[in-house]
Amino acid sequence: xxxxxxxxxxxxxxxxxxxxxxxxxxxxxxxxxxxxxxxxxxxxxxxxxxxxxxxxxxxxxxxxxxxxxxxxxxxxxxxxxxxxxxxxxxxxxxxxxxxxxxxxxxxxxxxxxxx
Amino acid sequence: xxxxxxxxxxxxxxxxxxxxxxxxxxxxxxxxxxxxxxxxxxxxxxxxxxxxxxxxxxxxxxxxxxxxxxxxxxxxxxxxxxxxxxxxxxxxxxxxxxxxxxxxxxxxxxxxx
Numbered sequence: 194x195x196x197x198x199x200x201x202x203x204x205x206x207x208x209x210x211x212x213x214x215x216x217x218x219x220x221x222x223x224x225x226x227x228x229x230x231x232x233x234x235x236x237x238x239x240x241x242x243x244x245x246x247x248x249x250x251x252x253x254x255x256x257x258x259x260x261x262x263x264x265x266x267x268x269x270x271x272x273x274x275x276x277x278x279x280x281x282x283x284x285x286x287x288x289x290x291x292x293x294x295x296x297x298x299x300x301x302x303x304x305x306x307x308x
Numbered sequence: 309x310x311x312x313x314x315x316x317x318x319x320x321x322x323x324x325x326x327x328x329x330x331x332x333x334x335x336x337x338x339x340x341x342x343x344x345x346x347x348x349x350x351x352x353x354x355x356x357x358x359x360x361x362x363x364x365x366x367x368x369x370x371x372x373x374x375x376x377x378x379x380x381x382x383x384x385x386x387x388x389x390x391x392x393x394x395x396x397x398x399x400x401x402x403x404x405x406x407x408x409x410x411x412x413x414x415x416x417x418x419x420x421x
Binding site (some may be wrong): 229234235236237238239242280293294295296297298299300301 | 312339340341343350351352353356358363364398400401402409410411412413414415
């Protein structure tokens with residue numbers, strides 16, 4: 194399984210943008226980049242995923258480097274509710290033989306949001 | 309649509325006992341995965357069941373086992389409990405079609421004394 198590397202922790206001020214980096218230098222050509230987050234006392238929740246192009250949804254944006262060896266999760270205006278551990282995970286393509294429910298979590302980045 | 313339901317939410321057991329945890333996936337989801345979360349090791353994959361068959365297995369001893377029923381509900385069992393088995397056990401369900409998003413339950417907090 195390809196490995197991801199994230200900073201252990203980051204801080205942000207409320208209502209400011211947050212850029213959470215992830216390095217995945219051994220990513221394969223068919224691996225998707227997924228982000229999950231885990232709020233205190235809850236199970237992880239899906240945030241966003243992408244393959245090559247930048248992606249946006251109601252929660253966040255995902256910026257993927259041209260060589261795909263790194264990506265950045267962008268929270269446009271952090272709120273106190275965004276304080277969580279953010280995980281960057283690589284997964285095989287939908288429908289492929291490697292597309293199973295298995296998720297390999299690293300240590301993630303603990304995001305602290307200050308009022 | 310109901311989310312992933314795990315029961316019980318909290319459990320206290322004694323060393324040497326066994327325990328069974330239950331997970332009801334989102335309706336229509338056929339894959340259920342189990343994870344163990346501890347402060348020291350983080351989130352670790354235990355195993356995945358799809359259509360009543362174990363499809364993937366993590367690096368855990370044989371004391372950890374699971375099964376899936378025809379309605380996709382899953383159970384995991386831990387026998388001969390050890391203090392180190394104290395953890396939050398999470399399950400996640402996935403449709404395993406073109407939708408790759410995994411939905412997690414709130415977990416079962418197991419304490420072994």
